[in-house]
Amino acid sequence: MARTLNLGILAHVDAGKTTLTERLLHTAGVIDEVGSVDHGTTHTDTLALERRRGITIRSAVVSFTLGDVTVNLVDTPGHSDFIAEVERALAVLDGAVLVVSAVEGVQAQTRVLMRVLHRLGIPTLVFVNKVDRAGARPEAVLAQIADRLTPDAVALGEVIGAGTRGARVERAPDTDPVTLDRLAEVLTRHDDRLLAAWLGDDGAGDGVAPARLRAALAEQTAAVRVHPVLFGSAATGAGVAELMAALTALLPTAAGDADGPVSGTVFKVERGPAGERLAWVRMFSGTLRVRDRLPVGGAEARVTGIRVCEDGDDVVSQALAAGRVGVLTGLTGARVGDAVGMPWAGAAPAHHFSPPSLEAVVEPCDPRRRAALHAALTELCEQDPMVGLRQDDVRRELSVSLYGEVQKEVLAATLADDYGVPVGFRETTPLCVERVLGAGAAFELIDVDPNPFLATVGLAIEPAPVGHGVDFRLGVELGSMPPAFFTAVEGALRETLLQGLHGWAVPDAVVTMTHSGYWARQSHAHGTFDASMSSTAGDFRLLTPLVLATALRRAGTVVCEPVHRFEVEVPADALGAVLALLSRAQAVPLETQVRRTAHLLSGLVPAARVHALRQQLPGVSRGEGVLVDAFDHHEPVRGPAPERARTDHNPLDRKGYLLHTVRRQ
Incomplete structure (x- = not known):
């Protein structure tokens, strides 16, 4: 019976994963020649922009057959600015290959990816690529993998002639005592019975047969307890056959009942x-x-x-x-x-990576192309929900959420090349939120000034824990109004909380409806509907923002900026200069680890400072500094609260709001 393996290829940018994908397809007989990233001839990087820049931007799926296994191979982006694209691919994987360069070693994004693969329980092989390149150091990289990625890494071979074009990979025979000892040392950490057998304490007296170790390796790899490490070169093909054999021998194929519910x-x-x-x-x-x-x-x-x-x-x-x-x-x-x-109970959680923490206003170079820009960004949001399009009808501005500057450059090129809309971006700014400080309440009664709407709405707002979301509760009888009016109130308050007192979203709050009232449908004697005497859902939609704005003002909010957790590894003799750089970036180092000739610093840094920190780090560390960062939390802004321009008619300005919305005074 045919089996399927949905396989992800993941790596830090430039580790060679797209070239490895090409080599796998070529070895499997799917393509006649290996495409070149440099020449823009790869099978999976089909976007013109990908070929021009030599990076993967969109995940691509391509398949090949290994024996009775159909492998659906997902080639994912390597640059951290496109981590959302990687996230979507992870939801469908049965296993993964994490590519590490034998020259550069374990890099920033490599560590982020391995942590997520571990957290999601995705069986992973590690492929140390580029063993033929000058400066390749496979043994040192293996030590880095054990030190920085996982202590449960086990090498399945060795490199002969590393750093030369003729580098080749040899897998020791199963009977080699050194190989068996190395394999058993890792496997017995997770299997007490195997340990007893290896030590001869199980009473059998026959030791551990190589076949039992191979079976244990496959079992523990599938259970994400160990990570086999293979070596090779995607450019020359060295070690690729061994990798392909490991795919079907060590990674689990797709499960699922074809006759079950869809x-x-x-x-x-x-x-x-x-x-x-x-x-x-x-x-x-x-x-x-x-x-x-x-x-x-x-x-x-x-x-x-x-x-x-x-x-x-x-x-x-x-x-x-x-x-x-x-x-x-x-x-x-x-x-x-x-x-x-039906939703799949075993599906991965929706978000494995951090959300974007930056945003920027995007403007068409030709103001007449504003409608075309909106249509293009709307379509791009379908492909990438984390683009986070925000439309300001008042100022006729569009803004997008971002992970970093490279993503902004790619977005600009995509809009110009694929949609014919050249654009410019304003300065990238942090994407803040507002937290409710205390409790506040307000209400307005029907037919009582200054309420011009045929509705009674009372709302109380109070803080909620981070990540709680907006919780709408009823403090009035459910039957006190038609359900459509409650729905209108809830929809309006959720939309209103997208912009707090300073214009930033209020993501977490408990809002309770404390007052409700309406006028029932009124008709004249001849049976015609009298809108001036009858409440509608529109009355509740328009009144709710005014009441909520008053309650929110009484409760108060604090603007919180995004803060990233960072790790930076630097040479020991550059530590002083890097600490000074971190201080200028308002970063707070929390922990320092000493490693042979390097120091690993970890701590917190404002998201607004990360780009400059990344640009300046090479200059103070002789190009050897490695920075990895990800959104960690929001914390109150020090100093004056930054204001964000509103996109609505601003219920905080009652007079201006009513001029735009009231249907009768």
């Missing part, structure tokens, strides 16, 4: 040549067929076409079974992360 997840959305929406779906259970109707993200959709990955291409199919990856058409409202059919 359950899958959308992990990528893009547009086809005719502008149609294409949804990339991983099936966890059941079988999806053309013309099936099923729920997708809460709305019903009809599958009009299916294409499945097969031998380097995607081909038309009538069905998509459990374990497989395919492209579906007809899911017009599908977004990344939507469940297809």
Whole structure:
């Protein structure tokens, strides 16, 4: 029976993962020659921008066959600015290969990726690439892997002639005592019975056969207890055959009942040549067929076409079974992360990485292209929900959420090349939030000045724990108003809390409705509806922001800026200069570890300072400093609170708000 392995290739930028993907496809017979990243001829980097810049921006899926296993290979971005794209790929993986350069060693993004792979329980092989490059040091990199990534790394071979074009990989025979000892040392940490057998304490007296160690290696790799390390060169092909053998021998293939309930997840959305929406779906259970109707993200959709990955291409199919990856058409409202059919209980959590902590206003170079820019950004948001488009109708401005400056450059190039809309960006700024400080309440009664709306709304707001979200509660009888009016209040208050007293979102709060009232539908004797005497949902939608703004003002808020946790590794003799640089960046080192010839500093730094810190670090560390950072939390801004321009009619300004919204005075 055919099996499927959904495999991710992950790495720090420039470690060689796209070249490794090309080599795997070539060795499997899918392509005739290995494409070149430098020449823009790779099979998976299909975007013109990817080929021009030599980096992966969008995840790509391509398949090949190894024996009875169909491997769906996902090539992911390596640059930290595109970590959201990596996140989407992780939701569909059965296993992963983490690529590490034999020259540069374990780098910043490598450590971030390994931590997430561990947290999600994804079985992972480590491939030490570029053993043929000058400066390759596979043994030192193996020590780095054990020190910085995982102590449960076990090498499955050694490199002969490292650093030369003729470098090759040899795997010692299973009977080699040194190899067996090295393998057993790692495996017995997690298996007491294996340890007893290895020490001869189990009473059997026959030691441990090599076959038992191999079986234990596969079992513990699948359970994410150990990480086999293989060596090679994607450029020359050295060690690639050994890697391919390890894929099917050590990584678990896809599970799932093809006859079970239909359950899958959308992990990528893009547009086809005719502008149609294409949804990339991983099936966890059941079988999806053309013309099936099923729920997708809460709305019903009809599958009009299916294409499945097969031998380097995607081909038309009538069905998509459990374990497989395919492209579906007809899911017009599908977004990344939507469940297809029933939600899968074993699916990975929605967000494994930190959300963007920066934003910037984007403007078309030609003001007449503003509508085209909005349409383009809306489409890009379908493909990448973390772009976070924000529209300010008052100032006619658009802003986007960002991870970093490289992402901004790529977004600008994409808009110019693919949509014909050259743009410029204003300065990148931190994406702050507002936290509620205390309790506040307000109410306005129907037909009582200064309330011009036919509605009674009372709201009380109080703080909620970080990550709690906005919790809407009823302090009035559910039957005191029609359900549509309660729905209007909740929708309006959630929208209002997207902009607090200083214009930043209020992500966590408990809001209780304390007062409610309405006028029932009124008609004249001849039966016509009298809108001037009847409450509508619109009255509640328009009054709620005014009441909530008053309650929020009474409660008070504090603006909190994003803070990143950082780790920076620097040579010992550069420690003083780096500490001075961290001080200028308002970074707070919390811990220092001494490692042979280097120091590892960890601590906290404002997100607004990270870009400058990353730019200046090479200059004070002779180019040897390595910085890894990720959003950690928000903390109150020191000094005056930064203001963010509002995109609404500002319920904090009652007079101006009513001029724009009131239907009668």
